[in-house]
Each structure stands twice: as C-alpha cells, then as structure tokens.
Amino acid sequence: xxxxxxxxxxxxxxxxxxxxxxxxxxxxxxxxxxxxxxxxxxxxxxxxxxxxxxxxxxxxxxxxxxxxxxxxxxxxxxxxxxxxxxxxxxxxxxxxxxxxxxxxxxxxxxxxxxxxxxxxxxxxxxxxxxxxxxxxxxxxxxxxxxxxxxxxxxxxxxxxxxxxxxxxxxxxxxxxxxxxxxxxxxxxxxxxxxxxxxxxxxxxxxxxxxxxxxxxxxxxxxxxxxxxxxxxxxxxxxxxxxxxxxxxxxxxxxxxxxxxxxxxxxxxxxxxxxxxxxxxxxxxxxxxxxxxxxxxxxxxxxxxxxxxxxxxxxxxxxxxxxxxxxxxxxxxxxxxxxxxxxxxxxxxxxxxxxxxxxxxxxxxxxxxxx
Amino acid sequence: xxxxxxxxxxxxxxxxxxxxxxxxxxxxxxxxxxxxxxxxxxxxxxxxxxxxxxxxxxxxxxxxxxxxxxxxxxxxxxxxxxxxxxxxxxxxxxxxxxxxxxxxxxxxxxxxxxxxxxxxxxxxxxxxxxxxxxxxxxxxxxxxxxxxxxxxxxxxxxxxxxxxxxxxxxxxxxxxxxxxxxxxxxxxxxxxxxxxxxxxxxxxxxxxxxxxxxxxxxxxxxxxxxxxxxxxxxxxxxxxxxxxxxxxxxxxxxxxxxxxxxxxxxxxxxxxxxxxxxxxxxxxxxxxxxxxxxxxxxxxxxxxxxxxxxxxxxxxxxxxxxxxxxxxxxxxxxxxxxxxxxxxxxxxxxxxxxxxxxxxxxxxxxxxxx
Numbered sequence: 066x067x068x069x070x071x072x073x074x075x076x077x078x079x080x081x082x083x084x085x086x087x088x089x090x091x092x093x094x095x096x097x098x099x100x101x102x103x104x105x106x107x108x109x110x111x112x113x114x115x116x117x118x119x120x121x122x123x124x125x126x127x128x129x130x131x132x133x134x135x136x137x138x139x140x141x142x143x144x145x146x147x148x149x150x151x152x153x154x155x156x157x158x159x160x161x162x163x164x165x166x167x168x169x170x171x172x173x174x175x176x177x178x179x180x181x182x183x184x185x186x187x188x189x190x191x192x193x194x195x196x197x198x199x200x201x202x203x204x205x206x207x208x209x210x211x212x213x214x215x216x217x218x219x220x221x222x223x224x225x226x227x228x229x230x231x232x233x234x235x236x237x238x239x240x241x242x243x244x245x246x247x248x249x250x251x252x253x254x255x256x257x258x259x260x261x262x263x264x265x266x267x268x269x270x271x272x273x274x275x276x277x278x279x280x281x282x283x284x285x286x287x288x289x290x291x292x293x294x295x296x297x298x299x300x301x302x303x304x305x306x307x308x309x310x311x312x313x314x315x316x317x318x319x320x321x322x323x324x325x326x327x328x329x330x331x332x333x334x335x336x337x338x339x340x341x342x343x344x345x346x347x348x349x350x351x352x353x354x355x356x357x358x359x360x361x362x363x364x365x366x367x368x369x370x371x372x373x374x375x376x377x378x379x380x381x382x383x384x385x386x387x388x389x390x391x392x393x394x395x396x397x398x399x400x401x402x403x404x405x406x407x408x409x410x411x412x413x414x415x416x417x418x419x420x421x422x423x424x425x426x427x428x429x430x431x432x433x434x435x
Numbered sequence: 436x437x438x439x440x441x442x443x444x445x446x447x448x449x450x451x452x453x454x455x456x457x458x459x460x461x462x463x464x465x466x467x468x469x470x471x472x473x474x475x476x477x478x479x480x481x482x483x484x485x486x487x488x489x490x491x492x493x494x495x496x497x498x499x500x501x502x503x504x505x506x507x508x509x510x511x512x513x514x515x516x517x518x519x520x521x522x523x524x525x526x527x528x529x530x531x532x533x534x535x536x537x538x539x540x541x542x543x544x545x546x547x548x549x550x551x552x553x554x555x556x557x558x559x560x561x562x563x564x565x566x567x568x569x570x571x572x573x574x575x576x577x578x579x580x581x582x583x584x585x586x587x588x589x590x591x592x593x594x595x596x597x598x599x600x601x602x603x604x605x606x607x608x609x610x611x612x613x614x615x616x617x618x619x620x621x622x623x624x625x626x627x628x629x630x631x632x633x634x635x636x637x638x639x640x641x642x643x644x645x646x647x648x649x650x651x652x653x654x655x656x657x658x659x660x661x662x663x664x665x666x667x668x669x670x671x672x673x674x675x676x677x678x679x680x681x682x683x684x685x686x687x688x689x690x691x692x693x694x695x696x697x698x699x700x701x702x703x704x705x706x707x708x709x710x711x712x713x714x715x716x717x718x719x720x721x722x723x724x725x726x727x728x729x730x731x732x733x734x735x736x737x738x739x740x741x742x743x744x745x746x747x748x749x750x751x752x753x754x755x756x757x758x759x760x761x762x763x764x765x766x767x768x769x770x771x772x773x774x775x776x777x778x779x780x781x782x783x784x785x786x787x788x789x790x791x792x793x794x795x796x797x798x799x800x801x802x803x804x805x
Binding site for chain 1: 525701748
C-alpha cells in the first residue's frame with residue numbers, strides 16, 4: 066500500500082498479521098526441525114492461507130497436514146503436492162473425493178479402526194490406486210486414535226489390505242495443552258513420543274515397514290524434537306502463536322503474530338466499554354479441546370486498563386479500570402486466545418509491516434467444512 | 436434435487452434447514468405481530484440469507500435489522516430498501532459507507548452518545564443527507580445504550596443536530612436470555628418495555644417526535660407484543676429457534692428448523708465416539724451474551740444414548756451410553772445451542788423437505804465482518 070496508510074484506515078474488526086513475527090516463527094520452527102533432522106509437515110488448519118504454506122515449503126516443509134479434505138483440495142489446487150489429511154475420512158462421498166485427489170497429488174491419511182480401513186481400502190482398489198496411511202494412535206488425548214492394546218492387530222490388518230500402504234504411526238499430543246507447568250509438560254510429551262517410538266520399533270520387529278513416526282502439537286515440539294526415532298512433526302499454531310501458547314509459556318506474548326483490531330463503539334456505561342469484536346470474531350475459546358484455561362477472551366496489547374470479560378455475537382464487553390482515558394473510537398489490538406479458531410472467522414488477513422498495512426492475504430481454505 | 440436423493444448423500448458437517456419448520460416459524464411471528472398491530476423488523480444477523488429475508492418481507496416485515504454495515508450492504512444489493520443498522524457506527528470509513536448506503540436505500544441506525552451522534556451528523560451533512568436514528572437505551576442489558584438518566588439530554592442533543600432525524604427509541608432485551616423461569620421472564624420483559632414506552636411518552640411531552648418504540652430479543656416477543664405504545668419488534672433467532680430457546684421454554688425442541696448433520700468418524704475409545712463437527716461448526720456457545728446455561732454443545736435428535744461433552748476445532752466428543760449401537764459412519768442431526776452463531780460458520784444452508792435435500796441457499800452475508 067502507498068506511504069502514509071496507517072492502521073487507522075482499516076475498518077474493524079480486522080485480522081492483522083505481523084509479517085515480521087510470522088517470518089520469525091516460521092523460520093525458527095523450520096530451523097529447529099532441520100537441526101534435529103526431523104521432517105516438518107505443518108498443519109494448515111491454523112492458517113488456511115496459501116502464502117503462509119508457500120513460505121513453510123520454501124523453508125523446508127516436506128508437505129502439509131490438513132484436517133479437512135476440502136482444505137487439502139484448496140492446497141492441491143495451489144500446487145502443493147504432498148498432503149496428509151490427519152482426520153478419519155468416513156463415507157462414500159469423501160472417499161470418492163480422496164481418490165480423485167490421489168490422482169493428482171501424493172495424499173495420505175489416518176486410520177484407527179479395522180472396519181474404516183477396510184472401506185478405505187475398497188475405495189482405493191475401486192479407483193485403482195493405493196492410499197498411504199498412518200495408524201493414528203491414542204496415547205492419552207482420548208480423541209481419535211486406536212487404543213494402545215489394539216495397535217498391533219490394526220497394524221497387521223492394514224498391512225494386509227490391498228489398496229492401502231502402511232507408512233507409519235502418528236499421535237496428536239493435544240493433552241499437552243492441559244499441562245501448564247513447563248517441566249511436567251516436557252515429561253508428559255517425551256513420555257508420549259517415547260512410547261510412540263517403541264510402538265514403531267515393535268511393529269518393525271514384526272516385519273512391518275514403519276517409515277514415519279509423527280507427532281503434532283505446537284506446545285510439545287521443543288520438548289520432543291531431539292528424540293531418536295521420531296521422524297516428523299506436525300505443529301500448526303506456531304506460525305502465529307496466541308494468548309494460549311503465551312499462557313503456557315511456549316513463547317512470550319510479543320511473539321504472537323496474529324491480532325484482532327477492534328474499535329470502542331460505546332462507553333455509555335460506567336466502568337465498561339463495548340468493542341466491535343464479539344464471539345463471531347474472537348470466538349469463545351478459552352483454551353483448546355474444551356479446556357478453559359484463560360481468563361477473558363483475548364489480551365488487548367499495550368493496555369493494562371481493560372480486560373475483555375464477555376462476548377456476545379458482535380460485541381465485546383470490556384471492564385475498564387477507574388481513571389482510564391479509553392474513548393469511543395479508540396482502537397485495541399487484541400491477541401486472540403486461540404489463533405486457529407479466529408482465522409477461520411475471517412475471509413482475509415491484513416498484513417502489517419513496521420506498524421502499517423502492507424497488503425492482504427485471502428484465508429483461502431476458510432469455510433471448507435467437509 | 437431429483438427423487439431418491441437422501442440426506443445420506445450429503446457430506447458432513449452440513450447445515451440443514453427444515454423448510455417446513457422455517458415457514459411455520461416465520462409465519463407465526465408475522466401473524467403475531469400483525470394481530471397486535473406491531474411492525475416486524477427482523478434481525479438478519481441470525482440467518483444472513485436473502486431467501487429467508489425475502490419470505491419475511493413477503494409476510495409483512497416492514498424492513499430488516501442488521502448488526503453490520505456489510506450485512507446491510509448485502510441486503511441492499513438484493514433489493515431490500517429499508518434497513519436499520521442496530522449497532523453504533525464509529526469511524527470515518529464506516530460513516531462514509533453509511534452515507535453511500537443512504538444514497539440508495541432508506542437506512543437508519545442507533546446512537547447512545549452525544550459525541551458519536553455529533554460525528555454521525557457531521558458525516559451526514561457532508562454527504563448532504565439526513566440519517567434517521569433511534570436512541571439506543573440501556574434498561575438492564577448493560578451493553579450498548581445510554582443509561583436512563585441521560586436519555587433526555589441525549590434526545591434533545593440529537594434532535595437539534597442537523598443531519599440527523601430522531602425517529603424513536605429502542606432497547607434490546609438480551610437480559611431475558613438469562614431468566615429461565617417463563618413467568619419471571621415475562622415480568623422482566625414487560626417491565627422493560629413498559630419503561631421504554633414511558634420514556635417515549637415523556638420525550639413526546641417534551642416536544643420530540645418519537646414515532647418508533649422498538650424492542651428486540653426472540654424470548655421476549657410473546658411477552659410484550661400486546662403492550663400499548665410499543666410499535667416495533669426486532670427478533671432474529673425465531674426463524675430457526677435452537678436448543679437455547681427450547682431450554683428457555685420459548686418453543687418445544689421440535690420447532691427448531693436448523694440442525695448440523697455430522698458423522699461418527701471414530702469409535703476407537705470405550706464409551707466415547709468422535710463426530711466430524713467441532714467448535715468450527717457448532718461453536719462453543721452454551722447460551723448467548725456469555726451466559727453458560729446449557730449442558731453440552733448441541734442436542735442430537737432422536738438419540739438419547741449420546742451427549743456432546745466437548746469440542747475441539749474439528750472434533751466433537753460424544754459420551755456414549757453403555758449398550759449403544761452407535762457405529763462409525765452413523766449420522767447425527769444436532770440441534771445447535773445457538774443457531775445465529777452456527778449459521779455464521781457455513782457458506783450454505785442445505786434445504787430439507789420431507790426429510791430429503793431440496794436445494795441450497797447461500798449464507799450471503801456471512802463473513803461481512805465490518
């Protein structure tokens with residue numbers, strides 16, 4: 066944009082992306098994985114943005130992780146040719162789309178269940194293709210994933226299914242978000258990855274080809290990246306970080322690259338103010354995975370006199386300290402609690418360089434629900 | 436769609452709209468307002484959909500209410516010519532857009548503050564137009580709105596501002612969502628509207644032209660629609676209703692027209708299942724305005740053996756009763772806690788007639804953040 070354009074010109078709520086911080090975050094993770102000889106396959110559900118994925122690839126990402134087939138299709142259209150859909154794909158319609166995607170890019174996915182794997186294999190054979198799969202294992206997250214005692218049975222079933230190619234094992238260490246103490250989180254994360262590596266070794270001893278041993282979750286990466294036998298990391302949130310990551314001590318808050326710019330629209334009530342960012346912008350997240358770890362609904366930057374105490378759809382309620390000079394028309398830059406959820410609400414990201422607007426990126430895979 | 440197409444063909448998560456229930460809901464509210472001689476100006480933030488607004492207009496709505504200028508612009512483009520933006524419009528950029536909108540449709544908005552009203556008036560004069568305004572009054576919601584003791588001062592200030600035309604007064608009875616007892620809610624709602632009518636009469640006695648006396652909030656409409664002196668109602672949610680409205684006893688749950696269709700994608704864990712609708716589909720709302728009134732994150736229809744206990748971004752956690760026959764691939768139709776918030780997550784609504792897909796409507800004003 067031309068000189069003289071300032072953030073004041075933006076209409077709010079707007080989603081701001083500090084390009085310098087983004088670059089720092091993306092490069093640091095790439096370097097970390099490179100140093101330790103791990104493949105980095107970042108999760109795009111956090112940013113859904115072609116330009117960010119392109120930078121991740123430029124700095125060495127081996128491919129991308131997606132939550133939705135529709136996200137993977139958007140990135141395939143944009144020329145990304147190695148996509149891992151880390152989500153159980155269920156139903157004839159989705160399996161058809163997966164096979165179409167497999168005609169044009171390298172695509173892999175997960176299985177946690179023999180029946181689902183059998184259906185996936187049948188769809189692959191019908192399409193005369195082979196789908197690479199990782200076994201998704203539950204080591205404590207208790208979400209998707211085969212329980213540890215059933216891993217061997219599933220592994221051998223998958224290995225014998227024509228249409229599937231068993232490539233490895235993976236976990237999501239989402240439970241690390243629930244452990245605020247950094248030392249205990251480190252212990253927890255290393256224990257999980259240690260068990261995953263053991264499982265991989267056991268399956269190899271049984272004659273299975275387990276090339277990929279993959280773990281996700283931004284808060285755990287630094288804790289596990291040096292573990293021998295782990296081959297791949299799939300963090301997503303790290304491109305932005307957010308109040309949740311800062312609260313966990315993963316990074317200081319000034320590393321957060323994403324913020325919501327909001328305007329004070331009412332100061333009619335004593336001791337309170339209303340901003341034009343509500344739950345439809347900031348979301349009600351106070352953590353992830355249903356955890357409610359954070360006070361308030363985002364952290365206003367450079368303002369110690371306000372806290373965001375409640376959200377309705379289009380209104381944020383601020384508690385304003387006595388003596389504050391906050392006025393209608395004032396702008397707040399708010400570090401969101403959970404960046405991945407907030408990005409999904411906006412069609413575009415306004416780039417910020419040296420404090421001024423510097424362009425816009427489309428959140429290209431936003432709204433790809435299926 | 437052609438005969439034989441069933442909901443099984445839809446990929447999930449999908450947003451379903453039962454056309455019969457929608458019609459019932461829209462017609463009932465239109466009839467109620469007509470019977471009592473009240474103008475109905477429905478809030479489009481709940482549906483953001485041209486086709487629904489068109490039906491509301493066909494059945495007598497005098498105009499539409501919007502939360503965002505961008506929503507109003509979408510409806511103006513679609514031929515709606517009487518739009519009330521019930522949100523304080525702050526900042527030069529938004530005031531410019533408001534004036535452009537006023538060149539092509541009848542548009543009105545709210546003020547709750549002398550300074551903001553003065554800026555709005557200056558922008559109107561600069562554009563050589565006049566903007567109709569209602570005074571937004573806070574009678575207990577404690578969000579946007581001038582406090583009662585300052586109403587007269589604001590009213591006279593606005594009345595003297597060239598560029599503004601004072602048309603009336605309005606409230607949002609959002610606090611009725613916090614009162615689960617129907618009798619007490621009725622008392623509360625009538626007390627609020629009674630005070631609003633008194634304020635209007637007092638301002639008229641002071642020589643001000645108060646033609647519009649307007650109240651919002653779906654749970655309160657039936658309680659206040661007969662009150663003399665109230666001229667207009669602005670409910671939004673009623674087109675769909677949702678688990679929150681059913682929980683308040685506003686309607687039985689089988690009146691809810693909107694649902695999220697989801698698929699069970701994992702049953703790997705004992706006593707639990709995972710569906711492909713998480714917070715990015717269902718939202719974390721357990722009420723509105725920050726209220727947390729509901730247990731769980733939506734109500735699965737026709738299944739008493741499951742409850743939705745937690746959501747991460749793309750996963751819903753189900754607690755499954757012992758002995759349940761729930762399997763991977765099964766579909767759940769989930770009545771969302773808060774319909775207005777859920778609609779905002781989807782680009783389209785799948786119409787359902789007699790249990791089968793019958794077309795799709797675009798959520799045309801989705802993502803209009805500013």
